[in-house]
Amino acid sequence: MEPAIQLRQLSKSFGEIEALKGIDLEIQEGEFIALIGPSGCGKTTLLRHVLSLETASSGEILIGGETPERVRRKNKLGIVFQRAALVPSRTSLQNVQMTLDITGVKTPLTPSGLLEKFGLGAFKAHYPHQLSGGMQQRVNIAAAMVHNPPFLMMDEPFGALDEMTREFMCEFLGEVLIDHPKTTILVTHSIDEAVMLADRVVILAPRPGRISTIVEVGFPRPRKRELKTKPSFAEKVLEVRRLLYEVENL
Ligand SMILES: Nc1ncnc2c1ncn2[C@@H]1O[C@H](COP(=O)(O)OP(=O)(O)O)[C@@H](O)[C@H]1O
Numbered sequence: 001m002e003p004a005i006q007l008r009q010l011s012k013s014f015g016e017i018e019a020l021k022g023i024d025l026e027i028q029e030g031e032f033i034a035l036i037g038p039s040g041c042g043k044t045t046l047l048r049h050v051l052s053l054e055t056a057s058s059g060e061i062l063i064g065g066e067t068p069e070r071v072r073r074k075n076k077l078g079i080v081f082q083r084a085a086l087v088p089s090r091t092s093l094q095n096v097q098m099t100l101d102i103t104g105v106k107t108p109l110t111p112s113g114l115l116e117k118f119g120l121g122a123f124k125a126h127y128p129h130q131l132s133g134g135m136q137q138r139v140n141i142a143a144a145m146v147h148n149p150p151f152l153m154m155d156e157p158f159g160a161l162d163e164m165t166r167e168f169m170c171e172f173l174g175e176v177l178i179d180h181p182k183t184t185i186l187v188t189h190s191i192d193e194a195v196m197l198a199d200r201v202v203i204l205a206p207r208p209g210r211i212s213t214i215v216e217v218g219f220p221r222p223r224k225r226e227l228k229t230k231p232s233f234a235e236k237v238l239e240v241r242r243l244l245y246e247v248e249n250l
């Protein structure tokens with residue numbers, strides 16, 4: 001089967017800085033990839049290329065056989081950055097509904113249903129300033145995926161959330177993805193989060209930014225938070241942590 005996302009010898013330099021060098025990666029349809037690596041190793045740059053927000057110095061990216069720009073214009077990409085991008089004068093529900101109004105996409109998901117799934121059933125009529133940062137980010141994620149895009153790109157989406165909220169969000173997100181599968185790339189600095197959510201964890205090395213190792217995760221789904229109490233989970237986290245330390249010491 002043709003991969004859903006293909007990165008072929010993707011390289012990007014900013015002047016002297018080789019942010020990415022010779023990245024080859026094939027992502028299958030419905031696969032969940034976690035991108036992890038030391039600060040400055042090119043994670044955001046890689047994601048920005050997939051989102052067509054950055055132009056490669058060389059190499060190419062194909063998403064479903066098309067250029068990222070075309071795919072983005074067709075509203076097939078859901079995008080979540082670390083900071084919530086909500087309209088202050090609109091309620092939670094209106095902020096999520098806005099995605100559907102803008103894209104005009106028909107979807108089996110509803111703004112109301114998704115907010116409930118994310119534990120915000122009682123906060124649909126609240127405005128962003130009435131919500132905690134964690135709640136705002138949950139609304140943000142709902143807004144990014146309510147139109148059910150086949151591709152979901154997230155750059156440290158849970159970075160600003162407290163530990164408990166993070167865990168619940170991972171679980172909810174995992175559940176939504178089982179019902180509505182998407183090809184997903186998650187940039188994270190949390191090894192737990194990567195192992196909890198991903199099919200494969202891609203470890204990037206810095207200077208130049210490149211793929212160091214890919215770790216298969218393979219726990220069955222749905223993955224509940226209780227998975228974190230299992231020795232097999234701890235072992236996988238340890239494996240990724242060791243590989244990450246090697247990369248950090250380069
Ligand atoms: N627009 C830019 N101009 C110049 N340098 C950049 C730009 N974007 C990223 N970089 C550099 O590219 C490298 C990778 O950055 P980035 O992708 O943000 O790393 P990460 O997300 O892994 O922390 C860093 O050295 C960063 O300073």
Ligand SMILES: [Mg+2]
Pocket residue numbers: 043044045
């Ligand atoms: Mg980054």
